[in-house]
Amino acid sequence: MSENSSLMELTMDQIQTAFDKTLKTFNEPGVRLVLITNKYVDTALKFARENFMTREPVSKSIGIKWTAEYEQLWKRSLDLNLSLMFLSEKDEEPIALRTIRIARYDDTNDSDGIKDQPLKEVVRLLGYCDQKANFFGHFHTLEAFHFLGLAVAPKYQRRGYATKIFNTAVEMIRNFGIDPVYIKVEGSSNFSKKIFEKTGMESLYELFFDDWEVEGRTLIQNTGIHRSVKMYGMKLSTG
Template sequence: MENISDQQILQALKKTQEEFRFPDAKLELISEECFPDMFKALKECFLTDEPLEKSLEMSWSSDVEDLWLSALRYRMSLMVVNENNGDIMGMRVIRVTKQSDHFNIDEIKDEKVRKIVDFFEYSSENFNFFAKYSISEMFEFFGLGVMPKYRRHGLGTLLVETGVKFLCNLQKPCYIKGSASSNYSKKIFEKCGFEMLAEFQFEDYKVDGKVVFDSTGEHKSLKVYGKCLK
């Protein structure tokens, strides 16, 4: 998938834009020039709303930013922009992940980021997505967010559906992995036809005998989902 050209990405985007329908909104790639605005949107969507980040009372740091950049650098992430005022309404972050990829924990100074990365590494070690499908690389739905003022209108579901259509329009057989820590994102993945492959209860994940994520409220687990595009 590393050999996907910019031209192929733009062609897939154009076709996906032709199929995209949401009132007063347009679909765009998340380009480097809009990263500052995207980081502001990610702060609002994830630091206060996502169960793991909320449980740790995480704040924005250079390590948090680097984590998002690790996905955004693939230039395949999508955002919905309000045509009237330029607001970012929501985003579907997409990255390419290879079997050989691993985060370098030693380079992460933010302890809370380390805890989140450790948990996702733990989930990957205990459920091998690559072995499940006998593959060596995949597309990963890295983050889904809808800005608070634009919620409850179906935009989250539409962003997942649009992400799938975008990858379909690349016209390459592929596999998509998604991880959901909130009940809302779980419902969206299942509504969009993803197969639930594994589940990890937050209360079962402990370090030095202590539950790491102990304030997740109604959200009790991480679920791993998969979808095959042929």
Template structure:
């Protein structure tokens, strides 16, 4: 019999997500900051924020020398359209200072690379597909769909202040209060900082790929490796609160 665990995620309404968000209680949130769900009217600012603060500091982007383009912007807008992304804003200036991007992924989702013209982007997407194939996330958890922690960005002036940890905790709490029986969460960590945070919250490591060991047709693909040496795929099963 085919397994349909997780399919209820695809039917989540905007109202149910907003109701769950109201139950999220961020600990030690700095007085000058406010936690919000990213709404449609914030998308343009959010896209610009990711361009300035995610691309500039994401190890995989640098390793594959990927440039921001129209396809990249479309990707983030599609993530934001799920209505689950968490945003920290400044109460004083009203500007975004951090984003925890969240969407929903299905077992049948797989990035097609054959029609990607940019070789650098194609190489990155093929690498991500390779890691996903080895992690076997959906088979491991026996589910058809999962919540995906797809990216984190923090403005320069707020780094090293526990913002990433705070947002991951809030994101897990959001999932716990969705009203579903249980939910599986998938996340990737390309930096040592993000790995520590996932592991702090009890995420299970499903696969680790050393950057220097990744090869295509016997040829090493990634060079100029910096302080971050591996990419890890994580998973976690969350039992939702009643």
């Protein structure tokens, strides 16, 4: 890509080439790595509904439901053909999901246009954290790959798959050959934060759930060991 090109201009051929390079070095016994194209979108949406929405601390606390509006947000990301999934080689059962979209400095946080109240509150929360983190100002860039939902099916947890699919996604980003390229991600789970920090992501901002009040009440409660949302960023160089 040229210096003035946008990540939004990535072609399917470029995405497939980066994925194929990643696939050549992928080695996880019993696991098949797939790029989420149209063939896998429905499988990925079902996996997100069953394994992300019900376990992610903020969504669980606020009471997010899998509405058509919420599904559409996921589908917009999946339709970019950038997201990854691990499947069992034995029976094609989904193991893990890493959703990837493209974020720009001029993205708008249109929480007012969201009808579902719990979803509106999550978007407002993340919009506030984005402003405080100032990712694009910090890294002096106009756009980045944005890692969204990370989930592992319960029967496959505690095997390192969350770390492996995260690292695989980072490797695919490297394989686009864009230098430099940036990744942004947020974490609300202690487990995901640990993965991001071990991988070298830079912490840009942290908001403790106890400090987020809406109309005089603490909105996010009963999250157990998970106490905050943190915003992270990373600059990757292929050199």
